[in-house]
Amino acid sequence: MPLRLEARELACERDDRWLFEDLDLDIRAGEIVRVEGPNGSGKTTLLKILSGQLTDYRGELFWNGMPMRRARGDFLASLLYLGHAPGIKAALTPLENLAWYQALAGETGDERARLVALEGVGLAGFEDVPTGQLSAGQQRRVALARLDLTPRPLWVLDEPFTAIDRDGVVALEARLVAHARAGGCVLVTTHHELRATDELTRIRLGRGGDDGRH
């Protein structure tokens, strides 16, 4: 299965200020791309553009060589996006939250798989507690359980390490590397320092004109 997300001469303007200009990206299978930059440098905006949520940008996006406009259905079927807000309903239990996400992906899924996924993120025993009563880190973990539950090749993760404890961070990092090694692709923003591996590449945003890859 091919996996290639390209951006050509991407530029985005917010409040009369260019967040980034002439940004060329070529993201392929087996890569972890970390978007770096200070607060307000447009990391989240870039992820939203690359995941097809924002449309007010200049430049072109290509998915597997096809213009994004035409490949959108295929692209969405390959994408798993976890935003800044975890997208978890406080009034529902972790199991109910995951069941909805599985159904949105078009799968009925089964309860056992959801339980396994929750156990995988260290939430065994909390399956039936309303998510609103869980801690911020646990709520984030419910969202992260989707990584295992709904297998998708392209992961776009906006600050996935927020509120996660140290052991959780190590496990998640290992999960990202495993995903890349298995032929997946991860696009991530984080202030947490990722361990340098062969898969890791960086994009630096902000601070004037030194945009681009390092």
Added chain:
Amino acid sequence: MAGTETPMTDTEAAMALHREPHGGLVVALRATLKRDLLLLLRRRSEVLNPLVFFALVITLFPIGISPDPELLATIAPGLLWVAALLAALLSLDTLFRGDYDDGSLEQLLLTPQPLAALGLAKVAVHWLLTGLPLALMAPVLGIMLSLPAGSYGVLALSLALGTASLSLIGAIGAALTVGLARGGVLLSLLVLPLYIPVLIFGAGAVQAAILGDGVAAHLAILGALLAVTLMFAPWAIAASLRISING
């Protein structure tokens, strides 16, 4: 993320990655209906508020105008319809706001399923727990306004049909204003003018029933309005949600 996870072999993982989502719109729709029903039933106040508002507003009229049954009976159809319409409007602001605040709306926009269909499912739940209860409650309040006997069935039926259109039209406004901090007032300004046709034929149907005229024409027009909104509103809701997320 705990240490319990067993390491996958590369081939296993590669297989897992290539599992295509076997697109089941029905599955997604059913799950969305179930989720929204569950959410609303767990926060009962949101379901009860419009009903209490409806009852309170209707109670104010005999106090404020006159307890004279004859006078009340002549204005009852209009009063009941206007109060129900405002009660339905009151509940619209929360339709997409919860999803917007916690990030579920972003996820909804990024599913491979058509957004228009998922939006329609959310509106259906809204009608089921707001419009339909309002319609069922209206005859009881009709007694308070000494609405002439024989028009109760038409009142409930016209409201059930009409509030479905109101939910659909209002959802467009709710979708457009969901990104704004104080969208409530703007929502009313946007949506109320569009409610006028539904109000005219809804109240008209009840009036016709009181006068003993045929109500079929009014109800047919209400049904036609519903059919038209059912055709266009889902697309407008989807487009409005995209605009709101872009903002």
